[in-house]
Amino acid sequence: MADPDILIRARGLTKVFGGxxxxxxIDFELRRGxxxxxxxxxGAGKSSTMRMxxxxxxxxxxxxxxxxxxxxxxxxxxxARLGVVPQEDTLDVELTVRExxxxxxxxxxxxxxxxxxxxxxxxxxxxxxxxxGDQVEPLSGGMKRRLTIARSLISEPEIxxxxxxxxxxxxxxxxxxxxxxYRLKQxxxxxxxxxxxxxxxxxxxxRLVVMDRGRIVAQGTPRDLIAAYSSPEVLELRFPVxxxxxxxxxxxxxxxxxxxxLADRVLLYSADGExxxxxxxxxxxxxxxxxxxxxxxxxxxxxxxxRRLED
Amino acid sequence: xxxxxxxxxxxxxxxxxxxxxxxxxxxxxxxxxxxIVPAVLLAARRAGLGGQGSxxxxxxxxxxxxxxxxxxxxxxxxxxxxxxxxxxxxxxxxGTVPGPAGRPVGFASFVAPALLATxxxxxxxxxxxxxxxxxLKYAKLYDAALATPMRADEIALGEIGWALIRGGLYGCAFxxxxxxxxxxxxxxxTAAIPVALLIGFAFAxxxxxxxxxxxxxxxxxxxxxxxMPMFLFSTTFYPLGVYPRAIQIVIxxxxxxxxxxxxxxxxxxAVGPGLLASVAYLAVxxxxxxxxxxxxxxxxxxx
Ligand SMILES: Nc1ncnc2c1ncn2[C@@H]1O[C@H](COP(=O)(O)OP(=O)(O)O)[C@@H](O)[C@H]1O
Ligand SMILES: [Mg+2]
Numbered sequence: 001m002a003d004p005d006i007l008i009r010a011r012g013l014t015k016v017f018g019g020x021x022x023x024x025x026i027d028f029e030l031r032r033g034x035x036x037x038x039x040x041x042x043g044a045g046k047s048s049t050m051r052m053x054x055x056x057x058x059x060x061x062x063x064x065x066x067x068x069x070x071x072x073x074x075x076x077x078x079x080a081r082l083g084v085v086p087q088e089d090t091l092d093v094e095l096t097v098r099e100x101x102x103x104x105x106x107x108x109x110x111x112x113x114x115x116x117x118x119x120x121x122x123x124x125x126x127x128x129x130x131x132x133g134d135q136v137e138p139l140s141g142g143m144k145r146r147l148t149i150a151r152s153l154i155s156e157p158e159i160x161x162x163x164x165x166x167x168x169x170x171x172x173x174x175x176x177x178x179x180x181x182y183r184l185k186q187x188x189x190x191x192x193x194x195x196x197x198x199x200x201x202x203x204x205x206x207r208l209v210v211m212d213r214g215r216i217v218a219q220g221t222p223r224d225l226i227a228a229y230s231s232p233e234v235l236e237l238r239f240p241v242x243x244x245x246x247x248x249x250x251x252x253x254x255x256x257x258x259x260x261x262l263a264d265r266v267l268l269y270s271a272d273g274e275x276x277x278x279x280x281x282x283x284x285x286x287x288x289x290x291x292x293x294x295x296x297x298x299x300x301x302x303x304x305x306x307r308r309l310e311d
Numbered sequence: 312x313x314x315x316x317x318x319x320x321x322x323x324x325x326x327x328x329x330x331x332x333x334x335x336x337x338x339x340x341x342x343x344x345x346x347i348v349p350a351v352l353l354a355a356r357r358a359g360l361g362g363q364g365s366x367x368x369x370x371x372x373x374x375x376x377x378x379x380x381x382x383x384x385x386x387x388x389x390x391x392x393x394x395x396x397x398x399x400x401x402x403x404x405x406g407t408v409p410g411p412a413g414r415p416v417g418f419a420s421f422v423a424p425a426l427l428a429t430x431x432x433x434x435x436x437x438x439x440x441x442x443x444x445x446x447l448k449y450a451k452l453y454d455a456a457l458a459t460p461m462r463a464d465e466i467a468l469g470e471i472g473w474a475l476i477r478g479g480l481y482g483c484a485f486x487x488x489x490x491x492x493x494x495x496x497x498x499x500x501t502a503a504i505p506v507a508l509l510i511g512f513a514f515a516x517x518x519x520x521x522x523x524x525x526x527x528x529x530x531x532x533x534x535x536x537x538x539m540p541m542f543l544f545s546t547t548f549y550p551l552g553v554y555p556r557a558i559q560i561v562i563x564x565x566x567x568x569x570x571x572x573x574x575x576x577x578x579x580x581a582v583g584p585g586l587l588a589s590v591a592y593l594a595v596x597x598x599x600x601x602x603x604x605x606x607x608x609x610x611x612x613x614x
Contacts, residue, residue, distance in 0.1 A: 054458060056457050056458065056612070058613065075462075076461070076462055077460070079457075079458060079459055079460050080459070080460040082458075084458040086454070088451070090451040090452075090454045090455035090458075091455075092371070092450070092455065093450065094375045095371075103367075103371045103374065104455070104459065106367045106370055107367050107368075107371075107455075107459035107460070108459050108460060109363060109367070109460065155459075
């Protein structure tokens with residue numbers, strides 16, 4: 001009956017807390033070997049969805065199948081085959097870096113020699129080999145995140161769940177994490193990640209759903225989504241304070257697919273940004289700054305919800 | 312790719328042996344036992360008893376305490392200091408008190424089993440309340456463990472198991488001192504360590520269940536409010552006979568009193584079938600606490 005390459009299947013999946021609906025009847029499928037993303041702003045319901053997949057939160061309604069099993073009935077059996085990087089690190093601060101992997105591996109029932117061999121490999125992989133004997137608390141945010149990733153891999157999971165893997169990290173630390181995740185992807189590991197960073201989603205995800213207020217508002221590959229809901233290029237214009245409103249009126253008849261007026265800038269969607277900029281200048285407008293860039297998932301989100309991803 | 316998942320069933324089935332008493336006893340008893348024992352084992356298995364997850368949590372605690380073994384050892388001394396100051400020191404002035412069945416016993420011999428019971432209570436309560444609260448609310452230890460195949464009831468059982476291991480160590484040390492000081496008067500005292508563990512089980516279960524309802528450190532005052540008077544008034548230092556009957560009944564209802572009666576009976580050699588009621592009291596208290604704690608942890612964390 002079931003396609004063995006569909007690892008997770010959700011139909012009408014719903015999570016209600018008290019009276020409020022966190023996840024509002026979503027449908028999606030995860031295929032073996034892909035990197036699948038949930039992109040959405042804070043409060044969209046991403047973590048709630050991830051916790052249901054991770055069998056630590058029973059669905060309120062709908063169907064959910066993970067690795068062909070029922071999360072409510074077979075939670076421990078499913079969790080034995082998942083790796084989880086939760087939104088908040090849950091590292092064991094009473095243990096060293098190496099012991100964190102050892103103890104976590106033991107929770108999975110792995111043998112010590114198996115864990116020792118994997119620990120050496122994983123600490124190398126996340127570039128923490130030289131910190132193996134150190135306590136966890138003094139590690140930087142990025143290091144803790146990498147250690148959590150290493151810990152989640154100790155059981156060689158079939159699916160790795162990453163809830164906001166780089167939130168709160170500085171740009172350099174984020175790039176290190178991205179690089180590691182990219183390598184996992186290259187190695188064929190099936191990843192599910194949530195993020196509110198459009199660049200993260202665009203770089204890592206093969207396929208993603210855009211989530212807002214508990215619902216899925218669009219899904220597809222990053223490229224398809226951008227093609228469908230944005231334009232190949234976007235012209236960003238900033239005007240001196242107070243002049244934007246007048247300028248926006250004059251921009252109304254500039255030929256573009258669409259125009260978005262934000263608080264601090266105006267976006268013009270078109271196939272050719274430079275040509276659009278020439279049209280703007282022809283109308284005697286002189287923006288303080290101009291930028292021609294590719295369309296991104298941020299534009300997709302803006303188009304779909306009228307709001308920005310990060311506030 | 313991954314290791315095969317943890318297997319719980321076979322380990323229990325292999326470990327199970329039909330009790331010998333069943334073969335020797337009357338046929339009716341044997342039939343009842345054969346019916347009851349597997350049912351109990353099945354229920355235990357369903358409740359996660361024997362779950363390997365519990366053992367792995369205990370393993371984790373042992374690893375942590377390996378580095379801070381001083382903290383572990385310090386717990387041996389508190390009941391010893393009480394024994395020396397009150398049992399021996401004060402005992403010089405007191406002489407003898409009426410023991411079980413009114414027989415006079417030396418004060419130190421009277422107080423020592425009560426201090427053993429109290430230390431079993433205090434150790435279990437400390438581990439199952441403060442430490443569990445920290446792990447539950449701050450260290451997120453159980454959140455991490457629940458992302459693995461471990462179950463909430465295995466966590467509860469593991470915590471109680473750890474409290475008992477620790478309590479067992481203290482109990483053994485205290486019993487050794489009692490022996491050396493000549494405060495043990497019966498061979499029944501060999502059962503004192505298992506009974507101290509039973510007391511620990513009762514209080515660890517209840518303490519852990521209570522902890523799952525706590526929302527702030529202030530709530531631990533209530534635990535002190537329960538254990539401190541029990542320590543002082545549950546016939547630790549003088550016999551029940553000094554109270555009027557109404558108070559006696561209240562005291563008799565406390566779990567620490569039940570534990571003290573048990574241990575005192577064993578070390579002084581006053582053993583009768585009445586002690587089984589105390590055993591049942593403590594066993595039910597521990598089992599109910601364990602069950603409730605497991606359900607509460609899953610209610611709190613698996614939302
Ligand atoms: N345990 C909880 N109890 C009550 N409400 C919750 C709980 N977890 C999440 N929510 C609510 O559900 C909504 C979705 O939250 P969440 O899934 O964390 O979103 P995201 O991860 O996308 O930021 C939010 O409104 C949040 O306040
Ligand atoms: Mg979240």
